[in-house]
Amino acid sequence: MTILADAAADAGPPTSPPAQRRGRLPGCVRIGLLLTPALTVVGVFFAGGVAQAIAQSFGYQPSLPGARISTDAYTALWSDPAVRASLLLTGRVAVVSTVLSAVLGVAAALTLRRLGRSRAWVTGVFQANLAVPHLVGALCMLLLLSQGGLLSRLTHAVGLTASPTAFPAVTNDRFGWSIIAEYVWKETPFLTVIVLATLSRGLQDLETAARSLGASRSQRLRHVTLPILTPALAAGSVLVFAFAAGSYEVPYLLGRPYPATLPVVALQYYNATDLTSRPEAMAVAVLITVTSSAIVAAYLTILARLSRRAL
């Protein structure tokens, strides 16, 4: 292991010369000042928004006469079957989408690396997908997979299905297949591009070193390649998971009104014309934030252990 670690230290790109000191500000203060504008924006809009959501979820509604501070919204949520069913569906869609995208993304990156001259062209195809908005992706899935869609018409034309309804219902279905399909289609290239960036020359040197020490292909993959990929893949997967659990338009277009994913339920509550259900909408939003944060934290903890053990 130490040999590999030394090799890793040697294999890194040459470090740039130390930045010239400008002014007399200590480095940490300078970094802090440079980050202030961005952090202010994040702080005001993110922390402010979360604070507002929490306040309103406990019934803080100054414009509504008779509103009072209470935890009623949370008790109402707990007894709402729509929310219970939603937790299950949201978790399922986010987990399955993230796992499939991660596996396919790593596989695609490792395959792309072995390509010769066509690599640039194929990578370009993968990167082109990044520019497609999720909304467009969801509509494409609808045009492709619905019972009145392209695939259904094709199977009907070649005589595989007798009528549009004979085509399996994979859009607006109970499991959420088309939602998962859209996320996987959109997020796999995203993770591929991230993983590809870590497959640098340094890694090739490491693999060569391991090979010269007699490591088989599977051992090289397990002990050299994957550990190097893991941090970047983890960061990307967390983003994918948070997005899949918190996105609205894809499950709205491809899912069902019930059971619906948490963001859709939150908007159902938020758009209720009766203002008294506003606290419940905010309580759903708080619930999304809390569960997503908890899952991501757990995931990162597990991953930190895994990567330590592997290295």
Place this chain on the structure above:
Amino acid sequence: MTRPAIARPTRPTHRPAPRAGRRTRLAAVLGAGLLAVTACGSTKATSAAGAVDASDWSSVLAQAKGQTVNWYMYGGDDVLNTFVTGYVADQLEQVGVGLKQIKITDTVDAVNAVIGARQAGQNSGGSVDAIWINGENFATGVQSKLWNCGWPGDLPNSKYVDFTNPGVANDFGVPVNGCEAAWQQANSALVYDSSKLSTADIASVSSLIAWATAHPGHFTYPALPDFTGSMAVRTILYDTIGGPASLSGPFEQAKYAPAATKLWTRLNALAPSLWRGGATYPQSQAAVEKLYSDGEISAFLTYGPGAVGAQVSKGLFPASTRETVPAPGNIANVSFLAIPYNAAHTAGALVLANVLQDPQTQLALYKAEGIYPGIDLAKTDAATQAQFAAVPISRSVLPLAALTRHAQPELASGYVSRLEHDWKTQVLQRSR
């Protein structure tokens, strides 16, 4: 929905970030958060007195000159959007008023924007100048005191409006009280493919349900609280309880409970014969119309019967598409223009409301969309009435007389919101 940009993946080193930097970051986030929380002070309820006196119309016109009105409206109807950005904008331009149409998917979004501004203490200079609205959204605004009131009677063109018409005086059972001005009337109708349904099938709501049961999967309605889905459920309710008369007036539990029980029984019996076996419902009316144009369903209820002709001529709907009003009748309502109390361009919004009530605007709208006028044609001159009568209509669309002959009123919004809420628990969440 954009994803935050990602920093280049770091090389797998595990160098901890400098602690001071981390502390700075924490301090910045906490400070900003504190700032945001303290910025949301509580708001005092203010009386909605716009600084514009609508009874002095020449001063309204003078104030409106140079203003650009932000008109929030449901943007899912392309024909109507073209009418608004074309004809209506041109009319306003002639008096020096600009128009910016803000398309929204649901009117409640605009109401939420005004509520948000109110909660943030923005009692003037609001971003929403006018909303196309009716029903529960209007009631919500009344509940939260969002509307500028007392102006509709001052509009010069209000002489064409019949304020004694119950549909104009009350909006889904909520008294209008001069807080919104009538614009158009909507009449529901059944749109169907005449190559798949016979005249006997569409004669009444009961025969339509019998047809749907005999042809599973070819009929559906959007999941409530969708506006049209809500109307579809009320249409079946009227048929189930013999019209809206027994539920007139404000919400009463004693009247509601037996009627609702009968309705849920009937809808749950119908559910297995609907699209996808009633296991799910389309999310919106747009989704329902897409199912119809894809041939997945053969009939649907609509609130915009006038727009169907355009869909047929574009080839989106089959040429055999026809409309009818099944017995016991369709549902009619008036929709309005409301002006928020904190609108930045109140004068411009008043001019817009007046333009919308102009008989020529109403005629152009009827020509473009087949939308029935919100004004009373009997109050217009003979020439205008003749112009209305002379408008040619598509073979797929019902003439005005047929659309309005059996029109029934809407229920009070208290009933509507209860029906929408209970439909979710009694029908949607029992779907398998």
